[in-house]
Amino acid sequence: MSAVESIWRGRRGGVTIGAFALIFLAAVESLAVTTVMPIVSRDLHGEELYAVAFAGTLATGVIGMVAAGAWCDRAGPRGALYAATGLFLAGLVIAGAATTMPVLLVGRLVQGLGAGAQTVALYVVVARFYPPAVHGRVFAAFAAAWVVPSMVGPFLAGAVTEYLHWRWTFLGVAVLVAAAFVLVVLLLRDVDLGGGEHEGAGRGIGRRLLFAVMVAVGAVAIGFAVDAPEAWRWPLAVLVVLVIAVSIRPLLPVGALRAVRGLPSVVLMRGVVSGSFFAAEAYIPYLLIARFDVPPTVAGLALTLAAIAWSTASWLQGRFGDIWGSTRIAASSLVLLGIGMAAELLVALGVLPPAAAMIGWGFAGGGMGLLYPRLTVLTLADSTPTDQGFNSSALSISDSTGSAVAIAVAGIAFGSALIAGSGFPIVFLIAGGLVLLAVIPGLRLDPRHPHRG
Known part of the structure; x- marks a missing residue:
């Protein structure tokens, strides 16, 4: 060189x-x-x-x-x-x-x-x-x-x-x-x-910035809803999620929240799977430390295994992604994420030992490693020079907002658990539900000409 x-x-x-x-x-x-x-x-x-x-x-x-x-x-x-x-x-x-x-x-x-x-x-x-x-x-x-x-x-x-x-x-x-x-x-x-x-x-930055502020304030407000009176927690959370949904629409391609085929579904799927993965990951060290008295050094290994699997799967996707195709990659990714969520849930329920949480999270990391770069590739493939910035920004905004909202909702569920010890299982059930929800946009990733909202 x-x-x-x-x-x-x-x-x-x-x-x-x-x-x-x-x-x-x-x-x-x-x-x-x-x-x-x-x-x-x-x-x-x-x-x-x-x-x-x-x-x-x-x-x-x-x-x-x-x-x-x-x-x-x-x-x-x-x-x-x-x-x-x-x-x-x-x-x-x-x-x-x-x-x-x-x-x-x-x-x-x-x-x-x-x-x-x-x-x-x-x-x-x-x-x-x-x-x-x-x-x-x-x-x-x-x-x-x-x-x-x-x-x-x-x-x-x-x-x-x-x-x-x-x-x-x-x-x-x-x-x-x-x-x-x-x-x-x-x-x-x-x-x-x-x-x-x-x-x-x-x-138009003033308008977009205003909507971005509304999204951010809403995501933080959901987290504070856990301190509201019990009867108001979930109604307040639902109201804030609706405000976020309205506010984020101008920041995403038209039809993203309706999983319209093509770029809108690509952007939506990024937010849903990010929410699933990061809401669960935020509680894995917490589970291992609080429930099983695992030292922080060892608890962090679960994240390390997931990261190694993520980087390995990303490399494989880069080499063979075009051969496998987007639909097959999306399906494989969701299966791996599902395995990871199931492992965390079973550990939280006491069915499996703590080591299973670390191994299971490696599967989830592999699923994200396959899917993340593929969604970026699809975004760029369905963009023109005039909207590459908007579409790339939309992908990142969906990613961050989906993660923030899912983590905040999981926090409410964790803090509102009625049965002692049920908080962790509820968190992983929510994360698993988001994996299932991601199937909808996952079946609609075929590129089509995008439009800006």
Whole structure:
């Protein structure tokens, strides 16, 4: 490979390393929090906000995605990247220094804003800093930035919590993010990253941002519904879900919520399976630690196995996906997810030992690894140059919103369990129900010309 083509040499190499590090550290943080949150919520006496600590970050990420996309279109990615990383850092520091669960939640909300915006800004930096011939290599590097954290992040987070303190899973990452950010700033300071080259760039952003805020507020409100009087919890949750459904429609392709064939079903399926997987995953370390007294270091292995299976299945899909076809991949993925949910449910019921939760979650990770990249491929295949940004954004928004809502609803169910010990089984039943629901859009993935809502 020539120096011109390399993404790892000279200034370009420095930017690649810095951007890779920012994504790597965001991945480490995401997986670490899933592992240590049972300990954090116990220490801060905030078990009732356990689900909101996950759902809130995903929800505010939607606002960050919409805002950063418009900022990049109008003024270039530099300012958006700086603001996004600053917010992410501020959120880490607030969470790491928190002495109460509400303060930690504030940190998580700020962190979500930064994380959502940072991803979008980095993608635009790639588009404007690197020549098109190497874009594929850069995005492959970004994908790899998730693989290593997924293998070692949960274990390291458990070790840090056991031998140091859970606060270092936030503050330690903050120090490393600051170092990576300084590297990127120094290398990009005199590089022309462009501005708003298209007339009307960012037009309609006020309306889209308003809807994004409504979606985020709704997702967080569901989590707080667990503190409402028992008679009002579920009516309030249903009302908020309806508000989210109305608010998210302009951010998705027309017909997405009705599973219209083609791109709308692709986008809908992404949200449903994400909700299923991440709602269950948020409670797996909690189940192992609270029910079986498994150390955090060992509990994190369930996430590690799922991550290894995810990356392996993604590689297989990349090589053989076109041969297998989308329908077969979707069906296989849902079967693997179903196996994973069934294993977690049986462990929660005491039918299977804790080790089965770890093994079963590996199956679920494999299902996600097959399906996630395939849905992205279908989205790009059903997009034109004029709507690639909108459709890519819609896919990410569906992903984050589906996860946030499902985690929040699972939190209400967990906190409302009438029979002692039934909370965990109810969570995994909800996640399994979403897998079954995903069959509907899964049968309607055939590409058709999309329309914007």
